[in-house]
Amino acid sequence: MITFRWFGPRDPIPLAHIRQIPAVRGIVGALFDIPVGQPWPLDRIAALREEVELYDMSLTVIESIPVHEDIKLGRPTRDPLIDNYCESVQNMGHAGVPVLCYNFMPVFDWTRTDLARRLEDGSTALAYDDDALAKIDLSRGTADLPGWATAYSADQLKKLLDAYRSVSETKLWDNLAYFLERVVPVAASAGVSMALHPDDPPWSIFGLPRIITDGAALERVTNIVDDPANGITFCGGSLAANPKNDLPSIVRRIGTKGRIHFAHCRNIKRTGPRSFQETAHPSGLGDIDMGAVLLALHSAGFAGPIRSDHGRMIWGETGQPGYGLNDRALGAMYLHGLWEGITRG
Numbered sequence: 321m322i323t324f325r326w327f328g329p330r331d332p333i334p335l336a337h338i339r340q341i342p343a344v345r346g347i348v349g350a351l352f353d354i355p356v357g358q359p360w361p362l363d364r365i366a367a368l369r370e371e372v373e374l375y376d377m378s379l380t381v382i383e384s385i386p387v388h389e390d391i392k393l394g395r396p397t398r399d400p401l402i403d404n405y406c407e408s409v410q411n412m413g414h415a416g417v418p419v420l421c422y423n424f425m426p427v428f429d430w431t432r433t434d435l436a437r438r439l440e441d442g443s444t445a446l447a448y449d450d451d452a453l454a455k456i457d458l459s460r461g462t463a464d465l466p467g468w469a470t471a472y473s474a475d476q477l478k479k480l481l482d483a484y485r486s487v488s489e490t491k492l493w494d495n496l497a498y499f500l501e502r503v504v505p506v507a508a509s510a511g512v513s514m515a516l517h518p519d520d521p522p523w524s525i526f527g528l529p530r531i532i533t534d535g536a537a538l539e540r541v542t543n544i545v546d547d548p549a550n551g552i553t554f555c556g557g558s559l560a561a562n563p564k565n566d567l568p569s570i571v572r573r574i575g576t577k578g579r580i581h582f583a584h585c586r587n588i589k590r591t592g593p594r595s596f597q598e599t600a601h602p603s604g605l606g607d608i609d610m611g612a613v614l615l616a617l618h619s620a621g622f623a624g625p626i627r628s629d630h631g632r633m634i635w636g637e638t639g640q641p642g643y644g645l646n647d648r649a650l651g652a653m654y655l656h657g658l659w660e661g662i663t664r665g
């Protein structure tokens with residue numbers, strides 16, 4: 321099913337407009353006002369679902385319930401926070417939302433150095449360059465980090481970065497395992513499929529550990545708790561930033577085990593080592609052969625939700641970088657067309 325991310329009432333794109341994209345029948349949603357670490361109330365998730373259903377669409381995925389930094393750091397305070405996480409997952413299940421996309425990236429999730437890189441056709445897209453990242457001064461907090469300006473004050477950020485100095489990749493794996501061992505059984509009994517999103521970009525930034533960076537790591541995740549409820553989000557755009565990641569082979573590796581629960585599809589063009597820009601979705605405009613990815617998903621038996629990931633800003637649209645309506649809608653139609661072609665054999 322082709323789905324579309326919606327940021328709730330604060331999203332400038334109303335559900336009524338998403339409903340008009342011919343391909344889209346599922347919404348990827350979340351509650352954005354619950355402090356990280358607090359449980360998500362059942363009635364709030366149920367209300368979100370009902371709002372989506374008013375527009376003949378279903379609430380297919382929650383993206384995401386953020387994982388508190390204390391859990392990723394393995395602090396003693398993690399246990400009550402994991403209990404709260406389990407409560408949220410249970411409430412998701414009771415509300416009938418089947419897939420949870422989440423990530424385990426320390427401090428920052430998606431990171432870019434340019435939110436409006438001008439492409440040849442005059443559109444703008446998100447871009448990342450490791451050299452540009454190295455020049456960002458975090459002594460003022462996240463003020464100079466594109467997309468994260470108000471996220472952390474200088475003092476908050478320094479404390480967090482200091483805390484992560486003692487967290488090696490091995491320790492982060494341990495902390496992920498500790499989390500999964502407690503949450504996956506709850507998810508399984510609640511009828512919720514956990515779908516861990518790979519790190520974006522898939523390498524360490526600002527000296528922070530990042531572990532979900534390739535096919536081997538994704539497979540390792542699924543083996544930590546060997547349960548169908550413990551799966552991944554296949555995000556092609558994130559993984560493809562590293563040219564060593566062969567997307568169809570990663571899909572086959574995880575998908576044939578039935579552990580891909582959600583797919584993010586967008587295209588990127590690598591512009592140098594650890595440097596890339598996002599592009600329009602079709603193969604040929606970027607480094608991803610989207611047809612090969614969807615074919616691999618279908619061959620692996622994947623039948624879950626797919627969403628067009630970040631879009632460019634086109635036709636004069638303004639709004640949240642990566643999450644305008646127009647280019648994501650084009651992407652959704654493109655993915656729908658490819659999928660229809662594949663599934664009709």
Ligand SMILES: [Mn+2]
Pocket residue numbers: 517555558584629
């Ligand atoms: Mn993604």
